[in-house]
Amino acid sequence: MLAVGSLCLLSGCMKQGALQPLGPEDSWQKARNLFERGRYYRVQETLRDIVLNYPGSAMIDSVQFLLGRCSFEMGDYLSAADEFQRVVEKYAYSKLVGDAIFYAARSLYEEAPAYPLDQDYTNRALQGFQRFLEDHPGHALTDSGYHYLGLCREKLARKEYAAAVLYRDLGEYASAVLYADVILDNYYDTSLAGPAQFLKGRSFFALRDWPRAQKELQTYLDKYPDGRFAVRARQMLSQAAERSGPTALSKP
DSSP states (O other), X not given: OHHHHHHHHHHHHHHHHHHOOOOHHHHHHHHHHHHHTTOHHHHHHHHHHHHHHOTTOTTHHHHHHHHHHHHHHXXXXXXXXXXXXXXXXXXXXXXXXXXHHHHHHXXXXXXXXXXXXXXXXXXXXXXXXXXXXXXXXXXXXXXXXXXHHHHXXXXXXXXXXXXHHHHHHTTXXXXXXXXXXXXXXXXXXXXXXXXXXXXXXXXXXXXXXXXXXXXXXXXXXXXXXXXXXXXXXXXXXXXXXXXXXXXXXXXX
């Protein structure tokens, strides 16, 4: 009986020891090790235990940020954006705020659909990268911030250019000019600026507005003398010049 009682006592002690939770530092180290091994779901479980049991821990901002990184690595970008935004809103003192703003914007960028579809997430990502670059100059992620800002602008410009081309193909040249102007005014530093400039000149040419056609086509040639549409622009410019004279014909 004594032996059985001793075994029971020993078993109880072992169970009690096994049930003892890890402290916040040990749990944090466990989470980091799991993250390095790509065990993101397990990491989230461990981190949520820290948030629940040790909300006042000095590392709580890092815990919240790593929760976002887990969602990001698993491709759950909207959840990741929410997790990173919590860092920004709840832990404004944290040194991780800049990283959180960047990754929140990056998450929205990754969630955004292809350019023909609604680009609300791309617009929000653009605003996030702008905020990151303005509020955290010299950050280690600055180069990446500019890179993704450029990708956002390129994608938004492509959507506007697709609309301009559509209106041109439908013969709605005035509307095509309006969309071309959106690119030239707002996305002048993207790869779509040159095509938009040519499309604008071509649209005025189709409208038989020879003076404006000449002006816009010449602007294209001045900026892009070796551009993709340079040969056609010179041909159209010559024709527009001939037709803008006093004996110009009414047909293009």
